[in-house]
Amino acid sequence: MTGLEKILEAIHGDARLVADRILEEAKQQAQEIMAAAESEAEKKAAQIAEKAENDVKDIVSRSESAAALQERKILLETKQELISSIIAKARKSLEELPTSEYMEIILSMVKQYAHNQAGKIKFSARDKNRLPADFDTRLKLALSDRPFGALTVSEGTANVDGGFLLIYEDEEGNPSIEENCSFDALFAAKKDILQDKVNSFLFRE
Structure with missing residues (x-):
């Protein structure tokens, strides 16, 4: 082997060593990059999984809150319906009382709502037809503590279901005051x- 060939062979040998070293470094860098990529991928996957879990918890929590709110709403509506039904039945029961008991309630209402002046009391057609014979006398007695209080039964009838209307006129005979004492108006x-009383009675803790 000539000197030139030896020199060329040495150069080729060094080149291979350099190439091998570069290749090894490249492989190492590639492995590091892959490892870093895998680590980042795992980190991202963990973050995504955590977010998904939190989203699920949030959805479940909101669903539970919505369900609880709906349950409270339904419960409140049911309670209100029950209370309204009881009050309506109580009002209806007044209309269906025997005449003697019904008239006692009417006279007690007259004592409470009548003014200390002359006026008229107007009943529904049904109530007017069942007024007892001594009603005028009992009406005067109910107003005995009012020196100017006097009521006469109106010839007309009122469009009410239970109770009555009190009508007071001015000096010219025109209606100036109308007191609605019907059961509907009073209730x-x-x-x-x-509602508060029925609620406290039905749902007291």
Whole structure:
């Protein structure tokens, strides 16, 4: 082997060593990159899994809250319906009382709502037809504590289901005051109080 060939062979040998070293370094870098990529992928996967789990928990929590809210809403509506039904039945029961008991209630209402002046009391056709013979006398007795209080039964009838209307006229004979003492009006005016009382009775803890 000539000197030139030896030199060329040495150069080729060094080149192979350099190439091998570069290749090895490239492989190592590739492995490091792959490892880093795998680590990042695992990290991303963990983050995605955690977010998905939190999303599921949030959805479940919101669903439970919505269900609880709907349950409370249904319960409240049911309670309100029950309370309204009881109050309606109570009002209806007043209309269906025997005449003697019904008239006692009417006279007690007259004592409570009549003014200390002359006026008329107007009943429904049904109630007017069942007024007892001594009603005028009992009406005067109910107003005995009012020196100017006097009521006469109106010839006309009122469009009410139970109770009555009180009508007071001015000096010229024109209606100036009309007091609605029908059961519907009185129950409507006391609606909140009645609902609270029925609610406390039915659902007291």
